[in-house]
Amino acid sequence: MCRCKLITSIDKTYDSSCHQNSFVFDSIYTLIGLVLFLGFGVVFVSTVRADTLNFRGIAVSACTLSLPTDGTLSLSSNLQNWTTTTPATITAINTAPATLTVTKPTSWTASPANVPATTFSMTANLTGANVLNLTGTSGAASGTLSLLGSSVVSVYLTAQGTDTFKSGSYTVQATVTCAVN
Structure with a gap:
């Protein structure tokens, strides 16, 4: 059985005895991170757009x-x-x-x-x-x-x-x- 020490930050420590399985774990954590990022990204990215409408008029001399x-x-x-x-x-x-x-x-x-x-x-x-x-x-x-x-x-x-x-x-x-x- 292989033990890998996985840290969810950028720094990852690999145990040399389980290097082959780390790819699978890395892929799963990358996929989970991507889903979380996209999910929160959609929440935080605003699709609302504001614009202004101008009203103009002319008071003629009359x-x-x-x-x-x-x-x-x-x-x-x-x-x-x-x-x-x-x-x-x-x-x-x-x-x-x-x-x-x-x-x-x-x-x-x-x-x-x-x-x-x-x-x-x-x-x-x-x-x-x-x-x-x-x-x-x-x-x-x-x-x-x-x-x-x-x-x-x-x-x-x-x-x-x-x-x-x-x-x-x-x-x-x-x-x-x-x-x-």
């Missing part, structure tokens, strides 16, 4: 107008003046400094026949990101939206006739524009 609401007018007791009962509103949203312009009307959009000559005046107030008061008696009134964001524009209109207004439905339009500077 000024948009949205959510328009019609206003209402009421006729005075002398039947010659119209004043705003409820202001017309629109929301201006600007992502860059912009100029907001409100142009007053010059004539009725719809009315009964033979309407007296009418002079229109208007004012506009902005609340929200920008707080401005615009007044226009001739032509248009403008203001700079220097702060970015959403501003509600409230437009008030008056109409003064040279004579009394007849019964019927009257409509007039003010124009609001917004342009990036």
Whole structure:
């Protein structure tokens, strides 16, 4: 019977009397070591891969107008003046400094026949990101939206006739524009 002293480290001591059988033992221990190495190697080798996803966007320089609401007018007791009962509103949203312009009307959009000559005046107030008061008696009134964001524009209109207004439905339009500077 042959006794071999086998050590599982790199250093191995062989007994000269059992050199022939040491090959078998070496092969078995090498195989066991390889299986253990591969088994643990698979456990410790990560197959998980991480990657990043980027999100990009562009905020373009813009000024948009949205959510328009019609206003209402009421006729005075002398039947010659119209004043705003409820202001017309629109929301201006600007992502860059912009100029907001409100142009007053010059004539009725719809009315009964033979309407007296009418002079229109208007004012506009902005609340929200920008707080401005615009007044226009001739032509248009403008203001700079220097702060970015959403501003509600409230437009008030008056109409003064040279004579009394007849019964019927009257409509007039003010124009609001917004342009990036």
